[in-house]
Amino acid sequence: MPWDSDIDVQMSVSTVHYLASYYNMTIHRYQARDYMLEINPKYTDGSFEDKLNVIDGRWIDIQTGLFIDITAIRPKKGVKGVVVSKDKQEAKIKDLFPLRDSLFEGHSVKVPYNYAKMLSEDYGNKALTKTEFAGHKFNATSMEWEKLE
Incomplete structure (x- = not known):
């Protein structure tokens, strides 16, 4: 989207934990370009209090500085079947999974199962x-x- 300067992805906090444990601050080469994975050390803090640490990680293009934001989703306390990110975005697990195959700007991606409902509710x-x-x-x-x- 030309009016949005970055791309955002969400993944489970357990996946972010795996990336932090094994790949934090590593460089990855893809199609003759280098990308660095950076995981915020505060990714484990699931509170909504620290508004400066809602981004849990980034894939950074080393050449251009462009990046993809990563936010972790975790089970919402006291609400069965709902996940939430630190910026208070919520989703029902049944609306997310199973993920669907789609295209975004010519690339294969996975999107939430009930993406139309989720977009309508948010926007x-x-x-x-x-x-x-x-x-x-x-x-x-x-x-x-x-x-x-």
Whole structure:
């Protein structure tokens, strides 16, 4: 999305723990580029109090500095079947899994099982059909958002 400067992913806190234990601060080469995995040492703190540490990790392109934010989701205390991240985003496990295969900007990705319901709940029903937003128009032929002149 041209108006959003980064990409965000969520994963279970147990997966973030695994990455922190074995791969934190390591460099990975992919298609002739280097990426560093950086896990925030505060990823284990699931409280909502520290608003400066809601990002639990990042995949960083060493050449450009661009990054993908990683946030951990963990079971919500006292609520069965719901997970929550430190920025208070909640999801029902039955809406997340099983993940579906999809395409994002030409790349294979996994998306939540009930993505349409989740997007409607977070952004309203028009989020799924609106073709103009933030000074851009969606081109259905190229499947891209283009800046309005």
